[in-house]
Amino acid sequence: MTVRKVIKEFIFENFMMGLNENHLGDTDSFLEKGIIDSTGVLELVAFVEQTFGFEVADDELVPENFDSVAKLESYVQRKVSPGADGNASE
Amino acid sequence: MCAICGVLNLNEYGAIEPEILRTMIAVVRHRGPDEAGVYIDDRVGLGHARLSIIDLSGGSQPLSNEDGTLWIVFNGEIYNYVELRRELEQRGHRFKTQSDTETIIHAYEEYGYGCLQRFNGQFAFALWDRRSAELLLARDRLGVRPLFYTISNGQLIFGSEIKSIGVHPNVSLDIDPVALREVFTYWAPLSPRTAFKEIAEVPPGHFMVVRNGQTRLERYWQLDFPEEGAEATTSIDELAAELREALIAATRLRLRADVPVGAYLSGGLDSSVITTIIRNHTDAPLIAFSVRFEDERYDEGCYQKELIKYLDTECREVTCSASDIARVFPDVIWHTEAPILRTAPAPMFLLSDLVHRSGIKVVLTGEGSDEFLGGYNIYKEAKIRRFWARYPESKVRPLLLHKLYPYLAQSPARAGQFWQEFFRPGIEDTESPYYSHVPRWRNTAKLHALFSDRVRSEIGGHDSTPDLEALLNPRIVDWDPLARAQHVEISTFLSPYLLSSQGDRVGMAHSVEGRFPFLDVNVLEVCSRISPRYKLRGLTEKYILKRSMQGEIPESIRRRAKQPYRAPDSPCFFGPNVPEYVRDLLSENGLKQSGFFDHDAVARLIRKCERRLGQPMSAMDDMAVVGVVSSQLLYNSFIERFSEKVLEAKRAPLNMTVWVDARNAPVCAS
Numbered sequence: 011m012t013v014r015k016v017i018k019e020f021i022f023e024n025f026m027m028g029l030n031e032n033h034l035g036d037t038d039s040f041l042e043k044g045i046i047d048s049t050g051v052l053e054l055v056a057f058v059e060q061t062f063g064f065e066v067a068d069d070e071l072v073p074e075n076f077d078s079v080a081k082l083e084s085y086v087q088r089k090v091s092p093g094a095d096g097n098a099s100e
Numbered sequence: 101m102c103a104i105c106g107v108l109n110l111n112e113y114g115a116i117e118p119e120i121l122r123t124m125i126a127v128v129r130h131r132g133p134d135e136a137g138v139y140i141d142d143r144v145g146l147g148h149a150r151l152s153i154i155d156l157s158g159g160s161q162p163l164s165n166e167d168g169t170l171w172i173v174f175n176g177e178i179y180n181y182v183e184l185r186r187e188l189e190q191r192g193h194r195f196k197t198q199s200d201t202e203t204i205i206h207a208y209e210e211y212g213y214g215c216l217q218r219f220n221g222q223f224a225f226a227l228w229d230r231r232s233a234e235l236l237l238a239r240d241r242l243g244v245r246p247l248f249y250t251i252s253n254g255q256l257i258f259g260s261e262i263k264s265i266g267v268h269p270n271v272s273l274d275i276d277p278v279a280l281r282e283v284f285t286y287w288a289p290l291s292p293r294t295a296f297k298e299i300a301e302v303p304p305g306h307f308m309v310v311r312n313g314q315t316r317l318e319r320y321w322q323l324d325f326p327e328e329g330a331e332a333t334t335s336i337d338e339l340a341a342e343l344r345e346a347l348i349a350a351t352r353l354r355l356r357a358d359v360p361v362g363a364y365l366s367g368g369l370d371s372s373v374i375t376t377i378i379r380n381h382t383d384a385p386l387i388a389f390s391v392r393f394e395d396e397r398y399d400e401g402c403y404q405k406e407l408i409k410y411l412d413t414e415c416r417e418v419t420c421s422a423s424d425i426a427r428v429f430p431d432v433i434w435h436t437e438a439p440i441l442r443t444a445p446a447p448m449f450l451l452s453d454l455v456h457r458s459g460i461k462v463v464l465t466g467e468g469s470d471e472f473l474g475g476y477n478i479y480k481e482a483k484i485r486r487f488w489a490r491y492p493e494s495k496v497r498p499l500l501l502h503k504l505y506p507y508l509a510q511s512p513a514r515a516g517q518f519w520q521e522f523f524r525p526g527i528e529d530t531e532s533p534y535y536s537h538v539p540r541w542r543n544t545a546k547l548h549a550l551f552s553d554r555v556r557s558e559i560g561g562h563d564s565t566p567d568l569e570a571l572l573n574p575r576i577v578d579w580d581p582l583a584r585a586q587h588v589e590i591s592t593f594l595s596p597y598l599l600s601s602q603g604d605r606v607g608m609a610h611s612v613e614g615r616f617p618f619l620d621v622n623v624l625e626v627c628s629r630i631s632p633r634y635k636l637r638g639l640t641e642k643y644i645l646k647r648s649m650q651g652e653i654p655e656s657i658r659r660r661a662k663q664p665y666r667a668p669d670s671p672c673f674f675g676p677n678v679p680e681y682v683r684d685l686l687s688e689n690g691l692k693q694s695g696f697f698d699h700d701a702v703a704r705l706i707r708k709c710e711r712r713l714g715q716p717m718s719a720m721d722d723m724a725v726v727g728v729v730s731s732q733l734l735y736n737s738f739i740e741r742f743s744e745k746v747l748e749a750k751r752a753p754l755n756m757t758v759w760v761d762a763r764n765a766p767v768c769a770s
Contacts, residue, residue: 027701028698042525044543047718049716
């Protein structure tokens with residue numbers, strides 16, 4: 011399964027509270043859509059760390075990396091295979 | 101305290117059935133186990149269940165004036181009844197009992213509806229005037245005591261609890277999906293709506309006159325604050341002294357009883373103030389009660405011990421576990437008569453049981469302090485957001501939010517900037533009177549995704565905003581931001597939820613009357629004059645209260661960080677030892693019975709909770725679980741098994757001490 015699918019399945023199973031997949035586009039902001047609340051963020055971090063096997067540094071816990079399916083996929087790809095997507099991540 | 105109930109013919113002289121009144125009383129016997137009473141004439145039937153507190157031998161109800169032309173049933177206390185009675189006696193009124201109930205009748209005779217302004221108390225009553233054939237229903241300023249009614253088949257039926265009304269053969273209880281959605285947004289239906297269609301409440305601070313088949317609802321009191329910037333310039337020391345004196349007087353007043361009076365002790369500031377006042381400023385013995393939690397994340401035992409030692413008092417405690425909560429939860433919902441989003445009322449239910457078993461009928465407790473003196477985190481949150489809104493790009497300003505929640509099990513500091521973003525939406529909408537509450541409501545409203553298609557279509561396009569606006573004083577737009585937040589909190593949370601589900605209902609479930617010094621009329625008056633910067637000073641909550649009690653309560657409690665009272669939520673309903681009813685109510689079949697929730701959504705929620713057993717749950721998931729379970733229980737108790745529960749209630753015998761049958765009797769001229 012692709013990284014994107016794994017992420018989407020997790021979001022759908024844990025945060026959608028009854029809404030179906032059509033309610034969340036890959037680039038929709040979790041915060042704006044109200045998908046994740048302040049304590050739910052920690053569940054997401056734990057999922058990412060356990061599923062993809064790396065530690066999320068405190069300063070990486072930012073909307074740029076976590077606030078949508080696409081952003082999260084991108085962040086995970088960078089961490090799992092650094093430099094693979096050709097964009098330097100600073 | 102008591103329960104009241106009754107039936108009034110609006111138009112014809114139909115029959116009022118004594119048996120129906122008897123059953124209406126029987127289902128609320130928990131509110132008044134000591135005595136029962138009935139008055140019937142050709143147009144009205146009044147019922148009463150008594151918890152005897154003042155004038156044990158003389159104060160039975162229903163009670164009348166000298167010539168039997170006025171009859172009252174009353175739930176509550178008029179604390180200044182001694183002073184009022186003196187005034188009325190001087191004006192020629194003659195009293196036959198020592199009760200505060202009788203004061204109401206004579207005050208009405210003297211002042212008409214204006215009598216309500218003179219009552220310092222908590223009350224719900226029905227006053228029947230035989231000569232003018234007028235029924236007066238009235239409720240106290242903040243809705244401490246409940247009062248519901250419905251109109252059905254040409255009759256007005258009223259009661260302290262909805263179950264009393266539901267007993268009447270012409271009433272068919274039906275859960276209101278709009279109310280469900282309001283609970284799942286504001287934590288309680290917006291007054292006068294209740295969880296049941298066709299059942300309304302007399303709103304706090306209102307009275308209703310029923311005459312010639314017409315009902316007229318009128319407001320006699322509304323929360324008011326000074327215009328922003330126009331607060332009194334009294335010095336803080338003067339105000340702190342005034343507040344302290346008002347609290348001492350309010351506490352003393354609330355010790356007026358012919359039975360011993362206890363007090364709750366949570367380890368927090370408010371109950372510390374009250375118990376300290378009882379110890380230092382009254383002759384009353386201090387009989388303290390507290391709740392402990394098996395789960396140390398919720399337990400406040402160490403703070404309680406400190407205060408207990410300081411006051412040199414005993415304190416009886418009840419220890420509450422997740423399985424205790426699950427066990428009593430169905431009973432709790434039978435009493436709350438509405439869905440709830442937190443299990444917090446359940447430990448209070450267990451606490452009142454302890455109080456009852458200890459032979460105590462009355463307790464003093466600290467509700468109201470946070471609302472009126474700026475204690476809640478929601479006030480601080482709003483303040484920080486406003487501060488942030490003035491410079492939205494700031495990285496530093498939102499860091500203040502981290503100071504708000506040190507007690508959260510999962511450290512929000514870890515979630516850093518992401519967590520702050522949660523508070524950002526709508527941050528610049530500072531003019532909205534609801535600014536402080538929008539994040540909470542918006543967050544809670546995500547629970548609507550759990551509703552079934554049927555509930556959604558029944559709700560249709562209904563908009564609750566007009567009902568929300570109608571609750572608020574229109575002058576709110578002129579007040580300072582803290583006052584606005586206070587008003588919204590008092591109107592949408594304190595009155596309909598905290599004082600009700602977490603207060604009156606679970607206390608009265610075990611025949612225990614709660615009394616609230618912080619809600620005293622004179623205390624409220626002082627609070628209304630306190631500038632916002634003395635309530636929330638920077639981010640220090642209840643600054644003036646802490647200052648006014650400095651030197652009297654232990655420093656450690658005075659300085660202690662705010663810890664909201666909470667109980668375990670979703671852990672109560674998952675795990676190997678969970679009671680059968682939970683599995684049944686959350687099953688596909690159980691969900692189909694009520695038809696409120698989408699099965700797939702609930703199943704997903706359950707899977708998540710089972711997966712995460714033992715780990716902390718998010719606030720949303722906690723609310724979802726408790727909301728769904730309590731809604732299912734509500735349906736089960738009030739729709740599916742109502743007749744069964746009524747029969748059960750009828751089995752306990754009533755001690756009927758008053759039975760006045762004035763049918764076919766002429767109305768006496770005085």
